[in-house]
Amino acid sequence: MRQLLDAGAEVLTTARSATSTVPEGAAFVAADVRTRAGAEALAAAAQEVLGGVDILVHNAGGARPYAGSSAIPDEVWQDALDLNYLASVRLDSLLVPAMRERRSGAIVHVSSAAVLTPVGPFLHYTTAKAALENYSRGLALELAPFGIQVNAVAPGRTATPGGEATREQWAEVSARMGAAPAETNAEDTPPLGRDGQPDDIAHAVLFLVSDRASWLTGRNLIVDGGEFPMG
Numbered sequence: 001m002r003q004l005l006d007a008g009a010e011v012l013t014t015a016r017s018a019t020s021t022v023p024e025g026a027a028f029v030a031a032d033v034r035t036r037a038g039a040e041a042l043a044a045a046a047q048e049v050l051g052g053v054d055i056l057v058h059n060a061g062g063a064r065p066y067a068g069s070s071a072i073p074d075e076v077w078q079d080a081l082d083l084n085y086l087a088s089v090r091l092d093s094l095l096v097p098a099m100r101e102r103r104s105g106a107i108v109h110v111s112s113a114a115v116l117t118p119v120g121p122f123l124h125y126t127t128a129k130a131a132l133e134n135y136s137r138g139l140a141l142e143l144a145p146f147g148i149q150v151n152a153v154a155p156g157r158t159a160t161p162g163g164e165a166t167r168e169q170w171a172e173v174s175a176r177m178g179a180a181p182a183e184t185n186a187e188d189t190p191p192l193g194r195d196g197q198p199d200d201i202a203h204a205v206l207f208l209v210s211d212r213a214s215w216l217t218g219r220n221l222i223v224d225g226g227e228f229p230m231g
């Protein structure tokens with residue numbers, strides 16, 4: 001967000017509650033993107049505050065781990081799909097028509113490198129992100145004739161409040177399941193010797209929405225410090 005502001009973009013951001021992480025200069029509207037009503041409120045605010053959307057970054061996401069796939073309740077599956085996949089579908093459906101009319105736009109869906117190694121405790125999450133990646137590729141092909149680029153970014157382990165909390169929960173769940181840390185991957189440091197920082201992911205997003213990526217669409221850029229070399 002900060003990097004988009006520094007690059008001269010007008011930015012509107014959202015979360016369910018306003019936090020100190022909204023940088024100076026960005027507008028904020030509270031919305032729950034898991035719901036159609038939340039997506040509509042956000043789209044309306046974007047029209048009112050920005051007068052339209054040229055760049056759309058879907059970043060909200062995450063899920064807590066469970067002790068194996070059978071322990072994931074139905075409503076948690078639905079919630080994971082709503083947050084990590086359908087939220088993007090809903091918001092895109094509201095904002096893409098104006099992009100098509102203008103015949104320009106850039107959309108980035110934030111997925112996860114965890115899609116490459118799906119494990120039981122996170123199957124609701126990685127399944128939803130895998131669907132997001134497939135949807136993102138298909139949308140890219142659909143919108144390419146209109147000059148709209150659609151790409152995904154798949155972060156590896158990144159030092160954010162949500163990421164840290166999830167890894168702690170994973171360690172707890174793994175201990176309860178009797179899994180060794182090596183089997184959980186929760187303790188590993190990526191080959192580049194450090195966890196990712198939010199700026200590492202923001203750089204990739206900024207690149208994908210910049211003129212330098214003008215011939216890129218339908219791609220999934222894995223930003224993981226080398227954690228998933230076969231990705």
Ligand SMILES: NC(=O)c1ccc[n+]([C@@H]2O[C@H](COP(=O)([O-])OP(=O)(O)OC[C@H]3O[C@@H](n4cnc5c(N)ncnc54)[C@H](OP(=O)(O)O)[C@@H]3O)[C@@H](O)[C@H]2O)c1
Nearest residue numbers: 015016017032033059060061062112157158160161162163
């Ligand atoms: N951190 C990692 O290691 C990692 C790794 C791979 C992929 N990712 C992906 O990267 C993205 C960002 O993750 P993060 O680690 O930065 O997460 P985070 O620290 O939990 O932050 C998530 C942000 O999204 C907002 N949000 C959550 N649910 C929302 C909802 N229903 N409606 C609107 N806003 C909502 C949160 O604010 P509120 O709670 O106030 O709504 C918060 O501002 C996610 O898509 C995640 O899956 C992260």
